[in-house]
Amino acid sequence: MIALLKSARSSFISHQILISCNRSHITTTVRQFYGLNHLRPGIQRVDIRNILSTQAYVLRKNVNLGLSKMYYSKGVQTNVASSGSKLKQIDRQYLKRLISLAKPERWKLAGGILFLLVSSAVTMSVPFAIGKLIDMINEQLKSSSEMDKEKLQKQLSQFCGVLLLVFALGGACNAGRVFLMNTAGQRISKSIREKVYQSMIRQETAFFDRHKTGELLSRLSSDTLTVSELLSVKFSDGVRSIISVSAGLTMMFYTSTKLSFLTLVGVVPPIAFLLVVVGKYIRILSKQVQGSLAAANQVAEERFSNIRVVKTFGHEKYECNLYSKKLEDLLQLVYKEAKVRALFFGLTGFSGNVVLVSALYVGAPMLGDSTVTVGQLSSFLIYAGYVSLSASGIANLWSDVNKGLGASAHLWDILDRKSDYTYNAGGIIPESKPRGQVEFENVTFAYPSRSDVTVLNGLNLSIPAGAMTAVVGGSGSGKSTIASLLLRFYYPHSGQILFDGQSVKELDWTWLRKNVALVSQEPVLFSGSIRDNIAYGSVVCDEPSDASTDIFSRIPEEEIWKAAKIANADKFISMLPNGLDTIVGERGITLSGGQRQRIAIARALMRDPKVLLLDEATSALDAESEHLVQDALEKIMLGRTVLVIAHRLSTVRNADQIAVLENGGIAELGSYDELMAKENGAFKTLVRLQTFQTS
Numbered sequence: 001m002i003a004l005l006k007s008a009r010s011s012f013i014s015h016q017i018l019i020s021c022n023r024s025h026i027t028t029t030v031r032q033f034y035g036l037n038h039l040r041p042g043i044q045r046v047d048i049r050n051i052l053s054t055q056a057y058v059l060r061k062n063v064n065l066g067l068s069k070m071y072y073s074k075g076v077q078t079n080v081a082s083s084g085s086k087l088k089q090i091d092r093q094y095l096k097r098l099i100s101l102a103k104p105e106r107w108k109l110a111g112g113i114l115f116l117l118v119s120s121a122v123t124m125s126v127p128f129a130i131g132k133l134i135d136m137i138n139e140q141l142k143s144s145s146e147m148d149k150e151k152l153q154k155q156l157s158q159f160c161g162v163l164l165l166v167f168a169l170g171g172a173c174n175a176g177r178v179f180l181m182n183t184a185g186q187r188i189s190k191s192i193r194e195k196v197y198q199s200m201i202r203q204e205t206a207f208f209d210r211h212k213t214g215e216l217l218s219r220l221s222s223d224t225l226t227v228s229e230l231l232s233v234k235f236s237d238g239v240r241s242i243i244s245v246s247a248g249l250t251m252m253f254y255t256s257t258k259l260s261f262l263t264l265v266g267v268v269p270p271i272a273f274l275l276v277v278v279g280k281y282i283r284i285l286s287k288q289v290q291g292s293l294a295a296a297n298q299v300a301e302e303r304f305s306n307i308r309v310v311k312t313f314g315h316e317k318y319e320c321n322l323y324s325k326k327l328e329d330l331l332q333l334v335y336k337e338a339k340v341r342a343l344f345f346g347l348t349g350f351s352g353n354v355v356l357v358s359a360l361y362v363g364a365p366m367l368g369d370s371t372v373t374v375g376q377l378s379s380f381l382i383y384a385g386y387v388s389l390s391a392s393g394i395a396n397l398w399s400d401v402n403k404g405l406g407a408s409a410h411l412w413d414i415l416d417r418k419s420d421y422t423y424n425a426g427g428i429i430p431e432s433k434p435r436g437q438v439e440f441e442n443v444t445f446a447y448p449s450r451s452d453v454t455v456l457n458g459l460n461l462s463i464p465a466g467a468m469t470a471v472v473g474g475s476g477s478g479k480s481t482i483a484s485l486l487l488r489f490y491y492p493h494s495g496q497i498l499f500d501g502q503s504v505k506e507l508d509w510t511w512l513r514k515n516v517a518l519v520s521q522e523p524v525l526f527s528g529s530i531r532d533n534i535a536y537g538s539v540v541c542d543e544p545s546d547a548s549t550d551i552f553s554r555i556p557e558e559e560i561w562k563a564a565k566i567a568n569a570d571k572f573i574s575m576l577p578n579g580l581d582t583i584v585g586e587r588g589i590t591l592s593g594g595q596r597q598r599i600a601i602a603r604a605l606m607r608d609p610k611v612l613l614l615d616e617a618t619s620a621l622d623a624e625s626e627h628l629v630q631d632a633l634e635k636i637m638l639g640r641t642v643l644v645i646a647h648r649l650s651t652v653r654n655a656d657q658i659a660v661l662e663n664g665g666i667a668e669l670g671s672y673d674e675l676m677a678k679e680n681g682a683f684k685t686l687v688r689l690q691t692f693q694t695s
Ligand SMILES: Nc1ncnc2c1ncn2[C@@H]1O[C@H](COP(=O)(O)OP(=O)(O)OP(=O)(O)O)[C@@H](O)[C@H]1O
Pocket: 209, 447, 449, 450, 455, 473, 474, 475, 476, 477, 478, 479, 480, 481, 482
């Protein structure tokens, strides 16, 4: 349980909170949901600058929900609630925003509510009608002659016929309500999912370093579903309960005020109090269950996507145990929740029956003194039944609203998050043809998820246009980081990177991507056909308004073959039974490493980039594959600026210049022969130590 040990005193730094997580599943939940990745079980101080305001809000709210109290030090973030009233204000804002999601479906929802009103009116009028009928029969039976009995039978048939028609109308309205609400819910869910996905996919790379795939998928699937269900089906169920309770109570009082007072006053308040308390506990538990389920899904998702690693090490049994352990944690919580839910529903059922019994107990003697008729007592009892059943529906709505608010807060975090520097369509598009000259000027950089480790420290490197530059250095020295920075996956903390004299930060995103392409060490393909994978490299409109999904299949086949030929991939593709239409499997798993790499080269070629980044492109291949890939690379290098992140002498030897990376900067720069001529030089030492393989 999360517990605050003590409030943040004025001496605390204003952006820190002190929390304690002494159960591992809570720790996992908090870590996953709130991005506090380094959180461990136990007591610790947490810096909430790295978590978004809404996440901080949800974190606080969750704690406030009953796990225990948690305090922020003063002035943490402007929109993090610092008092109960502010929290309510944010609740209202969130509620307004939540409701705004349903606006496009307002006519469907209004239609659903209209059907709901009709069906509720029908349902709620039935007990009254039945009461009247019973009284009528009673009256007629008292003064019964044979003729009267026949008349009564006829009236009864007519009454039942009308009742059946009314029921049919109620049933049709109910069906209409369910259909409209469900379709509106599905459309709301589609629209939220689209928005959330668009926002996610445009986030900068560091966002994906921090958020796990399983977590993002859970945002897309379960949070959007929770919100859309709340706005449609659950909302309408809740409104139905509210109508039933208010109409039921009104009719109870209308039927007999005295009986209503006597029945409700003694029974309802204590039971309502109990229900509120139990309902609140259920809310807390269901949140914990969601978190635990997400943790179990995370394990399965990660293992399936890395199944070959599991198989390579033969860890199937270990993984099964690990998953079982997660499920066991989940099961314990579900047991707890089931117990409380059972108590909750038991109490609701019991309260309903208590109301009925008290109505009977108080009402039966009233029959004697004719204060109520048999018909009135009957309809009163039915209304009392409706009220007690629907009261739990209102409790459920309350819990759903809270759940929906929590889920929507996760979604606002993603929707509101602006990835301003990565995707800046509308940046500078140089008028002249690109030359491909790249400069790293005094670049200092640390990864956002590990901000205390400086990877590049004042790096200066000039990469001449049309030439080949190789970067070498020990493992972890920052070679791939250079490529990531040029591709604008991340931004340097200081210094700048220039492309033809223009800071890459200011260049139009699409233009930059058209002119710089990367072929990485482990090229990943998508699960479609070879054709789709190669065509993926072509430049297409990146605006979401271009909703067509077949843009890649419209790329002329000759262009694809041309790229495949230069990449030495044409021969093996034409030998496959389905040629370009061969499906490559998840991540291209049905192809060999060399084949994947050549498809990736063809893919990069499709956009005819001016600058080509080759990140250890040949290191994982056998001699024949390497030859084919190397040959392909040599062909595509012509006329382009090439930056090779090299491990092999075969590539380095041909380079126009070699940069040796050490301690975050360039230790040596020169041609192969120049660097080898330096007796105790860094490059020569690297070669001697065979940090990168000789071929
Ligand atoms: N996404 C990331 N988040 C945090 N740290 C990272 C990330 N990627 C790399 N690093 C760290 O940055 C440093 C430089 O990594 P980089 O991949 O650039 O090295 P490299 O020289 O290419 O290594 P290798 O030759 O082993 O591939 C390493 O210490 C690595 O642990």
